[in-house]
Amino acid sequence: MAGIKVxxxxxxxxxxxxxxxxxxxxxxxxxIPVDLTTGAHKQEPHISRNPFGLVPAFExxxxxxxxSRAITQYLAEEYNDKGNQLFCPGDKVVKATTRQWMEVEGQHFEPTAMKLTFERVFxxxxxxxxxxxxxxxxxxxLGKVLDVYEKRLGESEYLGCGCFTLADLHHLPVAHYLMGTDxxxxxxxxxxxxxxxxxxFAREAWAKVLALQKPPQ
Incomplete structure (x- = not known):
């Protein structure tokens, strides 16, 4: 059994x-699947793992x-020597800039984009x-938020710095759903x-996540 559980x-x-x-x-x-259709996420034992009755929970x-964002930051820092770096190597300013754009995702992009995803998808x-x-x-x-992104991405290849970081990764799920709609x-x-x-979207790790959504052959 894997030591890490989601x-x-x-x-x-x-x-x-x-x-x-x-x-x-x-x-x-x-x-480990949580059956949302039966309300298992609002019951024990899951409610002890996530007191808000939501997914995911992580061990x-x-x-x-x-x-989820606490989980990704834990993984980036605890397993810094594994796989791909999710914080750009650099000084404190580079790291602070990356964290700034992580906050932008959570405070400006996600609230509007997730409401739009609810309307369009869910x-x-x-x-x-x-x-x-x-x-x-x-x-x-959302267009006004992306106006800011457009300017930033004219200055930097990725949001946080010159390489892929959590600032980019955090956008993947919601952006994916919206790109499948009008x-x-x-x-x-x-x-x-x-x-x-x-x-x-072209990253190998993202393809693996999408593969989990496909029914077994």
Whole structure:
């Protein structure tokens, strides 16, 4: 049995975020499904792993975590000598800049993009009706965020610095879902953002995460 355990589902954006970091680090782990359809995430034993009743939950020996971005940072730092580096090597300013753009993802990109993903992706999956007015408003807000990204990516190959880091990785799940909808036009209106997405979507670790969503042959 793998020492590292992830409790979640491969369709969950937060679970996907943790999984891609594990694959980037080349670490062995066990993905333990949590049945969201029966509410298992709101019951014991999962509620003891994640007190908010969400996925994922993470265990690495005595280390127990439940927020995906905390999990990715733990993996980047604890397994710094494994796999791909998820913080650019450099001085404190480089690291601080990377952390700054990690905050941008969590504070500016994710809130709007996740609401848009709910309208575009999850509402149809749940048999609910997408609200066109909400979509239009959210696309406008996301476009303004991506205006900032477009400027940044004209200055740096990746968001945090000149190489792929957690600042980029954290965007993968939600951006992936939105690029499968008509809202992809918001990204496509930003050429440098589109080129950046193409690079991060092409990473081997991300392909492995998407492969987990395919039913067994």
């Amino acid at each position: 409790y979640g589902v491969p369709f969950s954006t937060a679970t996907m975020r943790a999984l891609v970091a594990l694959y980037e680090k080349g670490l062995d782990f066990e993905l 690495d020996g005595d280390v127990k975590l439940f927020e 509402k149809p999956m749940l048999g609910m009706t997408t609200d066109p007015a909400a979509v239009e408003e959210l696309e406008g807000k 809202s992809k036009k918001v990204f496509q209106a930003h050429p440098k953002v589109s080129a950046w997405l193409a690079k991060i």
